[in-house]
Amino acid sequence: MPVGTAGTVKAVPQDALETLGAQIILSNTYHCYLRPGHLAIGRMGGLHRFISWPWAMLTDSGGFQVFSLSKLRKVSEEGVRFQSHLDGSYHFFTPEHAMEVQIALGADIAMAFDECTEYPADRTRAEESLRLTMAWAERSLAHFRANQNQAPWAHEFPGRSQSLLGIAQGGMYRDLRRESAERLVAMDFDGYAIGGLSVGEPRDLTLEMISEVLPMLPRDKPRYVMGVGYPDEIEQYARMGVDMMDCVLPTRAARHGLLFTSEGRITIKNKQFAEDQGPPDPNCDCMVCRRYTRAYLRHLMQAGEALSGTLNSIHNLAYYLGIMRRVRESMELAESSAQS
Numbered sequence: 001m002p003v004g005t006a007g008t009v010k011a012v013p014q015d016a017l018e019t020l021g022a023q024i025i026l027s028n029t030y031h032c033y034l035r036p037g038h039l040a041i042g043r044m045g046g047l048h049r050f051i052s053w054p055w056a057m058l059t060d061s062g063g064f065q066v067f068s069l070s071k072l073r074k075v076s077e078e079g080v081r082f083q084s085h086l087d088g089s090y091h092f093f094t095p096e097h098a099m100e101v102q103i104a105l106g107a108d109i110a111m112a113f114d115e116c117t118e119y120p121a122d123r124t125r126a127e128e129s130l131r132l133t134m135a136w137a138e139r140s141l142a143h144f145r146a147n148q149n150q151a152p153w154a155h156e157f158p159g160r161s162q163s164l165l166g167i168a169q170g171g172m173y174r175d176l177r178r179e180s181a182e183r184l185v186a187m188d189f190d191g192y193a194i195g196g197l198s199v200g201e202p203r204d205l206t207l208e209m210i211s212e213v214l215p216m217l218p219r220d221k222p223r224y225v226m227g228v229g230y231p232d233e234i235e236q237y238a239r240m241g242v243d244m245m246d247c248v249l250p251t252r253a254a255r256h257g258l259l260f261t262s263e264g265r266i267t268i269k270n271k272q273f274a275e276d277q278g279p280p281d282p283n284c285d286c287m288v289c290r291r292y293t294r295a296y297l298r299h300l301m302q303a304g305e306a307l308s309g310t311l312n313s314i315h316n317l318a319y320y321l322g323i324m325r326r327v328r329e330s331m332e333l334a335e336s337s338a339q340s
């Protein structure tokens with residue numbers, strides 16, 4: 001899922017996302033809540049209509065941004081009080097309120113409100129954090145189930161409703177991770193996510209936690225690993241059976257001139273590309289690689305042109321979506337040859 005922070009996948013227009021074949025995008029609840037506001041978006045028919053994206057969409061719970069961006073946050077059993085990073089105004093998020101915000105935004109998939117356990121966290125801290133996340137998961141689910149038919153578009157599409165995914169936490173402790181997964185599955189969410197990864201831990205630990213939790217999550221519901229990763233990681237996790245991932249990396253790196261290509265990563269700013277007439281990636285057929293040269297992309301970046309971020313982002317997203325497409329195709333092939 002390309003990440004659309006504030007109702008936009010930064011620098012990439014929606015028609016380009018469609019051309020790239022993006023099937024679903026992620027929008028950040030925290031950003032949309034602060035600006036322009038979930039009530040305003042709800043009055044305009046929800047996020048799909050507001051940003052003109054008729055395809056699938058997921059909103060995160062807001063929890064991760066509350067913990068990573070906001071100032072002066074104070075966590076209690078009830079919820080999180082925090083100060084906006086934009087204007088310093090005070091806000092209070094409870095699991096119930098996080099559900100109300102996500103119902104007003106109206107994405108197809110909403111996420112339970114959780115506390116993203118920081119890394120490193122000692123055992124006592126991870127246990128306490130997990131206890132809170134599990135209590136919040138129950139409250140999120142109860143409030144969501146009671147109100148899930150109230151999305152701004154509900155009257156237009158009778159019979160359709162939003163889905164809610166639970167989030168497994170537990171820090172880097174295998175038994176806490178297992179406990180988390182077990183309790184969530186018993187609550188019966190519409191799908192399950194593994195959160196609190198890619199927060200600074202070494203990669204083998206990320207893999208260990210995914211390997212621990214994934215087999216415990218039902219295969220017939222979406223299984224989502226949040227906030228990963230590098231191209232080789234997402235391929236590895238997808239082959240393990242992860243259905244969904246999101247990461248700001250392809251677009252954030254693009255704006256800094258880092259391109260992912262079939263020949264490895266390149267820093268397009270480098271002088272060696274000043275007169276390079278080749279495409280950004282010779283094995284990519286995205287709209288950028290078909291039309292523009294490395295020399296031109298380097299020039300746009302050097303000149304600080306806005307188009308730079310757009311073209312770099314489009315290519316990186318094409319690269320990421322291409323990985324996932326190939327994984328899907330090879331799995332379908334494996335399945336059909338197993339049947340025949």
Ligand SMILES: [Zn+2]
Binds near residue numbers: 318
């Ligand atoms: Zn390309």
